[in-house]
Amino acid sequence: MPDASPWKRVLLKCSGEALMGDGAFGIDFAALERIAGDIAEVAASGVQVGVVVGGGNLFRGVRTAASGMDRPSADSLGMLATVMNGLALADALKRGGTDAVSMSAIPMPTVCPSYTRRDAMAALAAGQVVISTGGTGNPFFTTDTAAALRAAELGCDLLAKGTQVDGVYSADPKKDPSATRFDRLSHGEVLRRGLEVMDTAAIALTRENHIPVMVFDLHQQGGFAAALTGRGLSTTITDD
Numbered sequence: 001m002p003d004a005s006p007w008k009r010v011l012l013k014c015s016g017e018a019l020m021g022d023g024a025f026g027i028d029f030a031a032l033e034r035i036a037g038d039i040a041e042v043a044a045s046g047v048q049v050g051v052v053v054g055g056g057n058l059f060r061g062v063r064t065a066a067s068g069m070d071r072p073s074a075d076s077l078g079m080l081a082t083v084m085n086g087l088a089l090a091d092a093l094k095r096g097g098t099d100a101v102s103m104s105a106i107p108m109p110t111v112c113p114s115y116t117r118r119d120a121m122a123a124l125a126a127g128q129v130v131i132s133t134g135g136t137g138n139p140f141f142t143t144d145t146a147a148a149l150r151a152a153e154l155g156c157d158l159l160a161k162g163t164q165v166d167g168v169y170s171a172d173p174k175k176d177p178s179a180t181r182f183d184r185l186s187h188g189e190v191l192r193r194g195l196e197v198m199d200t201a202a203i204a205l206t207r208e209n210h211i212p213v214m215v216f217d218l219h220q221q222g223g224f225a226a227a228l229t230g231r232g233l234s235t236t237i238t239d240d
């Protein structure tokens with residue numbers, strides 16, 4: 001990473017869908033390796049990196065509940081999906097030579113360490129990439145909210161939300177060609193305009209804790225480092 005990142009400790013939200021690559025379900029190993037490489041690039045530059053990984057490539061509670069399953073059970077499937085993704089991402093990072101640990105908010109000690117703030121803080125300080133899985137550990141939440149929660153409790157100075165587009169647009173740019181991209185927004189504007197960046201709980205949590213949110217394209221190789229150093233396009237959401 002040629003330029004220095006102004007951010008010292010960053011929480012990356014990586015959706016499950018990003019791990020799908022061009023597929024329709026599951027983990028695409030080429031996409032997994034590429035994203036692990038992008039995270040490794042940032043970690044190697046000295047930025048401490050926490051990651052919250054989603055599970056939408058495997059299960060989404062709301063969608064599964066729509067088929068008749070009760071919502072808390074469906075959400076448990078979703079949270080377990082994030083654990084699988086986190087284990088795969090930690091493995092890809094380690095194979096690439098980057099020290100990483102995947103910690104689950106749902107204790108499963110024979111599979112991976114349980115998430116505790118204390119252990120996560122220690123691992124970040126030691127330079128490990130810390131992947132927080134299992135969401136918040138509670139149904140009726142999303143991994144966006146889990147990302148905001150971890151960013152707040154781990155003292156991250158930025159929540160970097162990796163998406164399929166290079167920022168926040170006035171409308172869905174895939175459906176509306178006249179949609180324009182915002183360079184900057186405030187948390188309040190996102191809530192007032194109902195912009196679909198993250199769910200309301202996640203935006204509210206970042207606003208209360210004065211954590212900027214940077215929305216960038218995680219599908220571009222090197223997009224994470226480019227966004228952090230201001231070389232790539234992104235939208236930054238800051239205090240009102």
Ligand code: UDP
Binds near residue numbers: 015055056137140
């Ligand atoms: N989930 C949950 N509680 C949490 C986080 C996630 O119950 O704190 C469940 C929920 O069912 C969600 C699924 O896990 O649909 C996968 O997470 P998400 O949809 O946020 O993943 P992403 O869209 O980022 O891939």
